[in-house]
Amino acid sequence: MKQWLFRFGSFLVAIALLVGCGNEDSGTTAPSSNQPSENQVTQEEQAEETVLITISKDDGAEYxxxxxxxIEEGDILMDIMEENFYVETEQNGEFITSIERLSAKEGEKKGWIYTVNGEMPNVGATEYELKPGDKVVFDFQAWE
Known part of the structure; x- marks a missing residue:
């Protein structure tokens, strides 16, 4: 009987040690609900260092x-467009005639219009300096 109690007691002690070790704090603390984790901060910083470019046609009827x-500080919109999309230009590279091989057919009064954050800039894409978080839309639409 004593041997059985000894084994049973040893078994309980072993279980208690395993449970205690399993819950032991490894030196890291869980982030509080009102403090962002490192991953959240990294994702927010990354989102702030990007721009979203949308290519659509007919006033956004088709995306x-x-x-x-x-992007990096000081990047120019036209440079970013040429690095990331198939873009054709005329007038010394200042006027976009085609994006992703979509261009006006002969005699068609359509062209590429762009907005940044919902507003039409006062300068062309060759002069527009992007800012992190900008939302740029290039829309192929009728201009008459």
Whole structure:
């Protein structure tokens, strides 16, 4: 009987040690609900260092492409477009005639219009300096 009690007691002690070790704090603390974790901060910082470029046609009736693109301070919109999309230009590279091979047919009064954060900039894409978080839309639409 004593031997059985000894084994049973040893078994309980072993279980208690395993349970205690399993709950032991490994030196890290869980983030509080009102403090962002490192991953959240990294994702927010990354989102702030990107722009979202949407390619559409007919005043947004059809979306052709959308891409989130990392940028650096001072990046110019036309450079980012040429690096990430198939773009054709005329007038010394200042006027976009085709994006992703979509262009006006001969005699068709359509062209590429762009907005940034819902507003039409006062400068062309060759002069527009992007800011992190910008939402750029290039829309192929009738201009008459």
């Amino acid at each position: 052709l492409h959308e891409k989130e693109i990392p």
